[in-house]
Amino acid sequence: MTPPSPPHLLFIFVFIFLNSVVSSQQFLTSERIILLNLKQSWENPPSLANWNLTSSPCIWPEVQCRNGSVIGLELESKQLIGSIPESICNLSNLENVSLHENLLQGEFPRVFYKCSKLIHLDISLNMFVGALPDDIDRLSKLVAADFGGNNFTGDIPPAIGNLSALTSLLLYQNLFNGTIPPEIGNLSNLETLGLAYNEFADPEIPSEFQKLNSLKVLWMPATNLVGKIPKSLSNLVNLELLDLSLNYLEGAIPPELFLFQNLDRMFLYRNNLSGQLPAVIQSPNLTQIDVAMNKLTGSIPDDVGKLQKLEVFNLYSNQFSGRIPASIAQIPTLRIFRVFRNNLTGELPPEFGLHSKLESFEVSDNQLTGKLPENLCAGGFLTGVIAFSNNLTGELPRSLESCDRVTTVQLYDNKFTGEIPSGIWTLPNISTLRLYRNSFSGELPSKVAWNLSRLEISDNKFSGRIPPEISSWVKLNVFKASNNMFSGEIPPEFTVLSELTVIYLDGNSLSGVLPSEIKSWNSLTTLNLARNKLSGQIPPSFGSLQDLSELDLSENQFSGQIPTQLGNLRLTSLNLSSNKLTGKIPSSFDNMAYQNSFFNNPNLCSSSQISNLKNCFPKNSHSKKFSPKIIAMIIILSVFVLLAAVLFVLFVFKDYQMKKPKRIRTTWKLTSFHKMDFTETNILSCMSEANVIGTGGAGKVYRIGVGPPRGFVAVKRIWNNKKLDQNLENEFTSEVQILGSIRHSNIVKLLCCLSSQNSKLLVYEYLVHQSLHRWLHGKKRKSEPGLVPGFVLDWPRRLQIAIGAAQGLCYMHHDCSPPIVHRDVKSSNILLDSEFNAKIADFGLAKILEKPKPGEGGMSSIVGSLGYFAPEYAYTTRINERIDVYSFGVVLLELVTGREPNEGEGDLNLAEWAWKHYGEDDSVIGALDPEINGYMEEMSTVFKLGLICTSTLPSSRPSMKDVLEILRRCNPLDQLPEEMKQGREEFDVAPLLKRESYITSYQETEDII
Known part of the structure; x- marks a missing residue:
């Protein structure tokens, strides 16, 4: 046969090419129809508006193609609704499917069994329910499976161990409550295993896991793990990340764990581990050790210094003792060193900071001695020097003057001496200096850092005058300098500091008169100048300090009358004792609530009740002006008038009195829940409109003075002179039942209740x-009383409030048995004391989560407040803690954005608006409250936490215990209350929002402090 000529060959090639193009186009056209049908079945979401009949699917952003055929669908966060149509597998070459974070529902989508080439499947963060199918191994080619963030229940099927190609298996954050199948150990290619946040039934880590020779990530926090950490895990020679946190493990850490060849990170915090840290630590690649918040004992092994790649060393909140090995300070990569709250002794290794770029140094609450290391800031990255509550001595090293990145220095409760190096006062980023209870000396500087907001130097030996240049300390918020040796007058320039809220200068030698004009103390809540040598009159301008709640001027030499303007203040604490004051006490203070406020002022007088003062109008003081005859006539005339009045009442109103029904005296029943320091009469005698401070749907709230030591109480009247309806009766019963039985510092105290027939x-x-x-x-409403125009609640206070409220809710959800759901969490039900500590209030709608009795339904009536409702609340048949988490998420969004719960855009509420903003803008900065300066990183983290809490899928919301943990970690240590200072560590919430990297939430951490 004669071979074809070149022109014929060309014709054949062109024909074959055109035929393949036509076939490809025809094939692609059919796939476009399949995709458009999928779009229609998902109710044509706007996010897929670019899917149309005219363009090629291969240019659609959500579609991946190879050789003209669809191989992948990236449909993350597209607001898909409904189920997954079987037609999806008509895309015959489909390999990759991601349906992450949508509103898809139903049981596990078996439709994917027909996708014969499927190797990557992500259906995480949807609303799938039920059990994983027993024949799940029909997805035989799967390499990566992410089923996390759904509502799958029951057991993980053993058949999952037959998916031999799997390298990544993520089953986190579901409702699995069965056992962990040992068959997972058969997955020899598995590199990532995520079982976190499931409540497995009393599980232990299966011994078969030792066969997972390829495993790099074992992620099992909050999985109810019990028993000891199995030694068999040491066989996982490729392990890089081990996270067994938030479980119930016990015993010692097996020494074999530290023989991992490639272990990159270890997280074992918040367990009940005990025993010693093993002395054998030989993994050359170990970069992070975190065994914090356990019950570990013994000394820190010297071998830790051999880990030349170690970056993070967290041993805080354990029971370690002995010295800190000097070799640790020589590790060249060390960034984070946190060993606070242990029993460590001896001196700090002097080479800390000399060999590495140290970022965090926290050794507080130990028994350390000696000097502070000289070279802590040598690397130039240190952000905080935190060594309080030890026995450290000597002077502060001059090298601290070069710590340009340091934001906080906390060295209180030590034995330091000498003067503060001048450069520390002006460090460019310093915001907090807490140096109290030492033996520091010297004078206050004329200049401090522009951002210094908290200065605490009480109980030292500082001396000299308060410099007039203090007016330049414009960011100062808290100034505590009690019990020093300051002298001279308080300069008028001191009163221009508009952000000051707390001043303690008691126990010094200040003298002279107080500034007559208060210029800008608009935010001041506490002023304590006791035990000085101040004289002159109390300035009337103090009466303009509308936020002032505590005033102590005792043990000075003040004279003259008490200004009546002070009566304009709502003082909860007033002490003017031991002065030289004269005249009559202002009527606002002339009552038993201020009985102990005026001791040792012999020339003061009271016109009513205060027993330790003389009476302003003594008996018979005017009798000398009249003769005995005139007095007798007055008495006789008075008797005559009185008799006439009595006769008039008896005869004129006799018939009326006979017909008028007898009044039944109201009787009150008092039930107390705490030790009472007031009586029933104190309350009932003051229930007047003048004392009303609030009004709600159920009645009014009164502020009533009951005398010292309490001062005032708040009284909520459920109804007023009307018969209680059943709903109000239920609210009263609920509140009494709950608040009367629980005790927590972040839940408002119910002191007692009074009940009568009608009230x-x-x-x-x-x-x-x-x-x-x-x-x-309130600042948006000009009529709001007690708020200073222009006042802004700063970020440290907002975060303090968030943590306090979270602690209260965490107690209700996790520490009460049975748990309590508040059901009406909102910013108006979070109350604040004088230090802005938060307390959860108003439990009228709360529900105790007891199991329903036989025959009772689970449906609960919809209660709560608009803008705070969880989406599922309208149709759920079961009330649980997640509705409180949603509402608290709205409160977090209020705190970071400054917006009200229904203040979104258009028809969106705040939560919907926040999610929309986050989806459209990579940066959240534009959503933050513009009235807050700085703290952008911390606020962004809390904004994202608010988003997580307001997830539409209940199972995707964290527990209040997790919320509290995150808030504690993102709080600068200097702002935390004493009881929670030790909970801080690195954390990044972004992976919780972008679930495709959920497993790396501890792999890619960043320090948000």
């Missing part, structure tokens, strides 16, 4: 700053 009174502790809503949004 119910609940008596609470009085919180001077009232509600969070008032401080966040």
